[in-house]
Amino acid sequence: MSPISHGFHRRHTVPDGAADRVPPGQYVTDGFPVLSAGPTPHTPLTEWTFSIRQGSSTVKSWTWQELQQLPAETATVDIHCVTRWSKLDTEWRGVSVDTLLDQVEHDAGYIMAFSDGGYTTNLPLADVTGGKAWVAFSFAGAPLEPEHGGPARLLVPHLYFWKSAKWVRGLELMDEDRPGFWETYGYNMYGDPWKEQRYQGD
Ligand SMILES: Nc1nc2c(c(=O)[nH]1)N[C@H]1C(S)=C(S)[C@@H](COP(=O)(O)O)O[C@H]1N2
Numbered sequence: 001m002s003p004i005s006h007g008f009h010r011r012h013t014v015p016d017g018a019a020d021r022v023p024p025g026q027y028v029t030d031g032f033p034v035l036s037a038g039p040t041p042h043t044p045l046t047e048w049t050f051s052i053r054q055g056s057s058t059v060k061s062w063t064w065q066e067l068q069q070l071p072a073e074t075a076t077v078d079i080h081c082v083t084r085w086s087k088l089d090t091e092w093r094g095v096s097v098d099t100l101l102d103q104v105e106h107d108a109g110y111i112m113a114f115s116d117g118g119y120t121t122n123l124p125l126a127d128v129t130g131g132k133a134w135v136a137f138s139f140a141g142a143p144l145e146p147e148h149g150g151p152a153r154l155l156v157p158h159l160y161f162w163k164s165a166k167w168v169r170g171l172e173l174m175d176e177d178r179p180g181f182w183e184t185y186g187y188n189m190y191g192d193p194w195k196e197q198r199y200q201g202d
């Protein structure tokens with residue numbers, strides 16, 4: 001250690017030129033922490049479906065095979081967890097939520113993502129359309145690990161990572177916004193990392 005120390009040590013360094021990609025209050029990590037509110041579900045792919053629901057009815061549903069036949073995209077994005085880690089240039093492959101919602105006629109303003117295990121999270125429709133969100137099934141060139149949400153998770157990188165529901169099984173179309181799992185426990189309804197919208201009232 002340098003004999004001249006200001007007592008300030010960055011636990012993690014921001015790569016050159018990337019400072020403007022790290023939202024306030026976040027640090028950059030090369031690791032990939034696992035944050036799950038419950039046990040990791042293991043739904044067999046033969047039983048897996050992705051459904052769009054409205055009220056009590058399923059308006060559209062894809063099997064795993066059907067989902068794989070839709071056009072997939074690669075997304076290289078930065079992700080930001082509310083527990084303050086950010087990870088830059090993460091590489092995902094998945095189906096754009098636009099591709100899925102294009103097959104459904106609706107005028108919903110919000111969606112609730114729902115997952116195996118009961119996790120939910122709410123999002124404005126505008127935040128999962130327009131090329132901003134994916135149902136991702138691959139990470140860094142390999143099938144998505146169960147701990148990180150495999151077989152498929154929602155990926156909404158411009159919002160805090162709790163909005164990226166792991167083990168996602170579908171989207172419920174809603175006319176009005178409603179809190180999901182963490183939002184019920186005081187997390188922000190929207191979760192913009194650039195505005196540090198961590199908790200209710202931020
Ligand atoms: N189904 C489900 N999705 C979830 C969670 C969860 O507990 N269950 N945790 C959220 C939170 S708080 C974060 S930060 C990220 C963590 O994703 P990771 O474990 O792949 O890092 O998943 C989000 N999606």
Ligand SMILES: [Mo]
Pocket residue numbers: 035081082083161162
């Ligand atoms: Mo999180």
